[in-house]
Amino acid sequence: MSYVKDKLSFVSNIYKEKCPHCGEGHVFEKGLSVFKIPVMKERCSECDYRFEREPGYFIGAMYLSYGLAIFQGILGFLVCNALFPGLAIEWIVASVILPMLLLSKKNFKWSRILYIHIFPW
Template identity: 40%
Template sequence: MIKNILTNKCPRCGKGRIFKNPNIYFNFGKPEMNESCPKCGFKNHKEPGFFYGAMYVSYGLTVGQGIMTFLVASPFFAERFDLRIIGVIALVLILLSSFNMRISRILWLYLFKSYKR
């Protein structure tokens, strides 16, 4: 299942793609989702506003990545709280933002796959 999430695959059949573009990692284009799975017909757009909830997933991911970046980057600075680390964290989060947006929608779909069709 984790492999299916990371490869942008349908929650039900694991074959069709959720996003039209297969690259969910470094892709700053407009994210286009399939209305429903091209292989099994699983509905991705369940109701209007369904993906607002994905913002909570995205927020959690962003906070986690910010903390991870801080922990990884802080040994490279001499001072304990060097303000330049904020720039490093911001850069990492900007680079990850497109991935976060896509992966949070995919995770949101997987969270609710068994409830509604």
């Protein structure tokens, strides 16, 4: 039962963008403009956990961001191809690139959140 609860809180903390250590503090600053790049806090406001463990720690998150973008592009293509078969190549390219562009800010957050939860040490 504890194992299931741990897994649920792991997924919940990722979804809510909470600290991997205490599960209470937010990892990103809230209330920023839609057009600004998300700002990550240096430390957890609740437990003082340092999010960037060492210099260059988040370089690994770029790989996750890349994987997420590729997944979203493929998903965009599959959905567009299923809904509108026989589209011109320009629209197919747009169906791949558009989800990647629209979700780029979210990918930045998701990749870092996933990374600090996968590698919390």
